[in-house]
Amino acid sequence: MRCSRTEMMVVAASRLLEDGRTVLTGTGMPVLASLLARETRAPRLSIIFEAGSISPLRPPALPLSVGDSMTAYRAVMAASMDYVMCLAQAGYADYAFLGAAQIDPYGNLNTTVIGPYERPRVRLPGSGGANDFGSLSWRTIVLMRQDRSRFVERLDFLTTPGYLTGRGARERAGLPRGTGPWRVVTQLGIYGFGEDGRMELLRVYPGVTLEEVRGSSSFEIRAGQVEEEPEPTARELRTLRRLDPHGMVTGRG
Amino acid sequence: MEVLEEGRGKLLGWCDPWEHREWVRRNKTREMVEKVTTLREAVSRFVRDGCLMAFGGFGHVRVSMAFIYEVIRQGKRGLKVAGKTAVHDLDCLIAAGCVEEVEVAYSFGHELRGLSPASRRAVEGGRVKVVAELSNAAYQWRFKAAAAGLPFMPAYVMLGTDTLRRSSAKVVRDPFTGRPICLLPACFPDVAVIHVHECDVYGNCRIEGALVEDSELARAAKRLVVTTERIVPTERIRREPWRTVIPYLYVDAVVEVPYGSHPCNMPGRYYFDEEHLAEYLSLTRTEEGTREYFERYVYGVEDFEEYLRRVGGKRKLRRLQELERGRGTFSYPWRKGG
Numbered sequence: 001m002r003c004s005r006t007e008m009m010v011v012a013a014s015r016l017l018e019d020g021r022t023v024l025t026g027t028g029m030p031v032l033a034s035l036l037a038r039e040t041r042a043p044r045l046s047i048i049f050e051a052g053s054i055s056p057l058r059p060p061a062l063p064l065s066v067g068d069s070m071t072a073y074r075a076v077m078a079a080s081m082d083y084v085m086c087l088a089q090a091g092y093a094d095y096a097f098l099g100a101a102q103i104d105p106y107g108n109l110n111t112t113v114i115g116p117y118e119r120p121r122v123r124l125p126g127s128g129g130a131n132d133f134g135s136l137s138w139r140t141i142v143l144m145r146q147d148r149s150r151f152v153e154r155l156d157f158l159t160t161p162g163y164l165t166g167r168g169a170r171e172r173a174g175l176p177r178g179t180g181p182w183r184v185v186t187q188l189g190i191y192g193f194g195e196d197g198r199m200e201l202l203r204v205y206p207g208v209t210l211e212e213v214r215g216s217s218s219f220e221i222r223a224g225q226v227e228e229e230p231e232p233t234a235r236e237l238r239t240l241r242r243l244d245p246h247g248m249v250t251g252r253g
Numbered sequence: 254m255e256v257l258e259e260g261r262g263k264l265l266g267w268c269d270p271w272e273h274r275e276w277v278r279r280n281k282t283r284e285m286v287e288k289v290t291t292l293r294e295a296v297s298r299f300v301r302d303g304c305l306m307a308f309g310g311f312g313h314v315r316v317s318m319a320f321i322y323e324v325i326r327q328g329k330r331g332l333k334v335a336g337k338t339a340v341h342d343l344d345c346l347i348a349a350g351c352v353e354e355v356e357v358a359y360s361f362g363h364e365l366r367g368l369s370p371a372s373r374r375a376v377e378g379g380r381v382k383v384v385a386e387l388s389n390a391a392y393q394w395r396f397k398a399a400a401a402g403l404p405f406m407p408a409y410v411m412l413g414t415d416t417l418r419r420s421s422a423k424v425v426r427d428p429f430t431g432r433p434i435c436l437l438p439a440c441f442p443d444v445a446v447i448h449v450h451e452c453d454v455y456g457n458c459r460i461e462g463a464l465v466e467d468s469e470l471a472r473a474a475k476r477l478v479v480t481t482e483r484i485v486p487t488e489r490i491r492r493e494p495w496r497t498v499i500p501y502l503y504v505d506a507v508v509e510v511p512y513g514s515h516p517c518n519m520p521g522r523y524y525f526d527e528e529h530l531a532e533y534l535s536l537t538r539t540e541e542g543t544r545e546y547f548e549r550y551v552y553g554v555e556d557f558e559e560y561l562r563r564v565g566g567k568r569k570l571r572r573l574q575e576l577e578r579g580r581g582t583f584s585y586p587w588r589k590g591g
Binding site for chain 2: 136
């Protein structure tokens with residue numbers, strides 16, 4: 001079944017979530033990937049939103065805000081941000097989805113400014129809950145498009161911690177042990193992180209070459225044994241399109 | 254405790270907790286008295302040029318737009334705003350020229366709708382200054398410290414990042430574990446404005462849906478104005494006291510404003526007015542369009558009721574109520590090509 005690269009990206013992200021776990025999620029691709037996982041391979045996945053909603057069911061429309069009423073649709077609790085951030089800090093958040101404008105080889109993220117801080121070329125919204133999710137959840141999954149301006153050796157601003165300067169740096173800074181970026185999912189493939197905390201390519205989508213991946217990054221892409229991520233199944237794609245019937249998320253790419 | 258690192262962001266809303274206690278003793282009424290007033294009166298009484306304001310809800314969910322329009326109408330200037338997930342609330346105030354400084358957790362964006370053109374122009378052009386950065390959890394815990402009457406709240410966030418370096422937080426060595434931990438200074442906003450589903454004339458409030466950080470914010474602010482979809486009898490509050498999320502103690506004024514969050518989402522009542530938000534986002538691309546928007550919807554109307562008629566009246570509001578129940582056609586007119 002033919003699909004767009006954005007759809008492939010969302011499907012690949014959804015496959016990363018193990019059933020019976022919790023995921024802190026955001027609007028757009030993250031919530032779509034989380035709902036898709038729930039509707040396919042992870043029916044007991046609990047979705048949590050930072051404004052306070054815990055474990056909602058599939059809403060009549062995709063949320064536009066991580067605090068809107070769709071996030072609390074048939075939820076088990078409409079709690080508060082304090083509640084959600086506390087549960088993450090206490091170790092109850094298995095996964096968190098994050099997006100970013102820039103990422104560096106250690107999985108550090110920028111969502112604050114492009115250009116110099118004092119006189120930015122683009123002022124972005126800032127951390128929001130990203131720094132919190134990236135600091136406190138066990139496995140952070142970054143969901144972003146890659147190109148040479150987004151995959152950069154040096155960030156313009158380090159908003160959210162990845163492995164900072166390498167494995168061990170998070171713990172030295174005081175961030176909880178055993179947390180950090182786990183996967184990066186782009187329109188080309190899926191990355192993990194090596195022993196030293198640097199990103200490495202794990203999988204590419206059908207039809208994507210290593211050259212294309214390397215040409216879409218400003219830092220060197222490490223790659224060992226790269227496997228091919230299977231195309232979306234008919235069921236995955238059907239479910240995805242039912243979840244986003246207007247192409248609000250997937251239709252933009 | 255050994256201080257390991259200090260952010261260089263401006264410390265907004267700070268007050269020594271002992272001084273705050275004494276201020277509370279002198280200034281806050283502990284008696285249950287009627288506090289019902291009008292928008293005009295509440296704004297002119299509590300919002301002073303240059304004060305630090307924080308808005309309840311979540312930027313474009315359950316925010317008090319009626320109050321914000323009145324702030325704009327009264328031409329308040331030099332405001333400092335807590336960008337604690339600030340979306341349409343802050344963007345309107347910036348577009349109308351009311352804001353001078355923002356402390357940013359999340360600001361200048363409309364979540365899925367993209368970046369806010371008016372805010373970007375103001376910040377990138379230097380008219381509005383970002384004085385500090387922090388995270389969402391950090392902001393809410395700044396309010397939590399203030400609510401508890403304490404100088405700071407410790408947390409495992411922001412560590413190791415530029416967000417911390419641009420914040421007003423400090424990193425110290427925790428005397429219990431010996432590890433670095435971030436201390437978030439208490440924030441006592443001058444005025445908080447929270448829109449609720451219902452409250453009584455004294456300000457005992459009920460909120461439906463996610464509470465976001467309103468429980469903490471209500472208790473952190475020096476002055477609290479509550480706008481409400483409707484005023485209910487105290488008898489109703491007393492029958493189910495466990496549903497009260499803000500008691501009268503913290504509340505300084507109550508204003509009844511049905512649909513007071515339009516064009517934003519009021520959980521359980523009405524959905525986003527995406528057509529109106531698209532019109533706003535499109536007009537605020539230029540200075541001229543921004544003036545046109547405020548002329549049409551704020552300066553050019555007498556009050557919030559006239560505003561509601563102008564945005565489509567009963568018919569529009571009924572449609573937004575239907576959408577909130579999951580009925581009708583959802584549309585996203587701001588979407589590229591859609």
